[in-house]
Every structure is written in C-alpha cells, then in structure tokens.
Amino acid sequence: MSQERSVSFKGNPITLVGPELKPGDSAPAFSLNKNLLESSSLQDFSGKVKLISVVPSIDTGVCDAQTRRFNEEASKLGDNVVILTVSADLPFAQARWCAAAGVDRVFLLSDYKDNSFGKAYGVFIKEFHLDMRAIFVIDGNDKIAYVEVLNEMTEHPNYEAAIAAVKSLL
Template identity: 55%
Template sequence: MEKNNIKVTFKGQPVTLLGKVAKVGDTAPDFTVLSSSLQPVKLSDYEGKVKVIAVYPSIDTGVCQAQNRRFNKEADQLKDVVVLSVSVDLPFAQSRFCAAEGLNNIVTLSDHKDLDFGSKYGFVIQELRLLARGTVIIDKDNKIKYVEYVPEIAQEPDYEKALAVVKSLI
C-alpha cells in the first residue's frame, strides 16, 4: 500500500497514512467491508442515496463515541441519506456500542478484514493499522463531494461543513 501526502497527527505525533487519497470530484471507488452480521457490504449497495462515510479509529474511545452519537442524531433528520460508520473495530464491538447507546440511524461497518475502504480512500494509519478520523460525502451519482481528513485524529470532525454539503445534495 502506498504512502500518501495527507498530514495528520495522533495526540500531537505525526503518523503516516496509506492508500489513495480521496478527492472531491472523483468517482467514489467501490469497497467491501463487513456488516454487524459478518456479511460483505459494498458501497454500491447504497446506489441512489447520498452517502456519508464517518471514519474513525476505534469505537472504544470517547471521541469516536461522540462522533458516532452525533452522526446518528443527524441521520435521523436526513432523508435519502445513509450514514456509514467505518472503522477497523470488530463488528461485535461496533454492535455492542450501538446497542448500548441506542444508535440505530447509522450503519456500522468494519474494515478490519482487508482494509479495503481504508486503502482505497487513504485513511489507513501505517503505525497503528487503524483508520484516521474523517468524513467522506458521496452524492447519488457516486461522485465524491466532500472529504475531510481530520488533522489531529484525537479531535472530532467538522460536522457543520459536512452537514452543509449533505443538505445541499438532498
């Protein structure tokens, strides 16, 4: 997997991101991840919808939990939009957290098996084999409309910018 030029830090320390950088205007590459029932899920399974991909390192951290809670809350009010919450956590951990928190408006997906999403969108942290934090928004025609690689992984994404883009697409 190739190194990319996205500069991010994790708790102030630079980390190396691997994979192809996602860019606004590009056609979104299809990828395969695992659902909570360990079934393969592809981006193309959500054709015809606006797709918000909320990317995070681990559901077992407070910032990642806050990110999932916020996107779950917002997803409740967005029609024809699917929020795909992607990390390399095992599907069991993702399901356990969502069940405990009552989060049922997001679709949790695990990239732990093949890092297919992470490598095709440039979110793999080489040093940790986790995904960096960020947001990707894809329109109904499968074009990337917004990408954020959060510069400091321990911080939350810019929800307002992401939601403004989503609302402009629906």
C-alpha cells in the same frame, strides 16, 4: 507504489496510506463487514447520498461522540441519505457499542479484515492498522462531494460542514 502522507496522533507523526481523495473524484468501491459473515458495499447504497464517518475505534470518546452526533442528524436528513460509520473494530464490538449507545440510524461497518476501505480512501494508518478520522460525502452517482481527513486524530470533524454538504445534494 502506495501513496503516503503524514498526520498526527497527540502531536506525534503517523502515516496515512492511500490516495488523497478530493471532491469530484469517483468514490472507490468497498466491501466492509456488517458482521462476520455478511458484507456491505458501496453499491448497496446506490442512488442515495452517503455520509461516511470514519473513526479509528468506536470505543474512544471522540469516536463515540462523532457517531452519536451523526445518529442524531440522520433522522433530520430523510430517506435519501444513509450514514455509515466505518472503523477497524470487530463487528462484535460495533454491535455491542450500538446496543449500549442506542444508536439505530447509522450503519456501522467494519474494515478489520484487510483495511481495504482505509487503503482505498487514503485513511489507513500504517502504524496502528486503524483508519484515520475522516468524513466523506458521496452523491447518488458515487461522486465525492466533500472530504475532511483530519490532521490530528484526536480532534472532532467539522460536523456542520459535513451536514451542509449532504443537504446541498438533496
């Protein structure tokens, strides 16, 4: 039985499916597409602090701004930190967006095939088959240190709190 909870999109209720993860929980394993043929998993970033920035679609204003902001922050955080942006966009769209935006420090990974990341991390939007805007900070031992799942899809996350959570693990 899947867990569900309500959040909103422009004030209208939408349904998130999956567990409500909390700091101290083990990060669920995932496999996301780098492109159509290659995938990336949680184990690929073993030992590193991971900031996972989840966006509904890279081609929207807030998602664009969120990804650009974390790309800027990436250079200040050192080699022991990896920033992943996860969306249900096709890998082609992610690659096109990165090239156009000059984003080169953040790994964009796609949850388009079966939304398994969204369902495992409790951010799958039932009505849209997209992932809800969220931030997860995961330590080098794959324990969740920080979680922010937004209640309103169109709002920005708390960038400062997410970066502070990463810095606290260094």
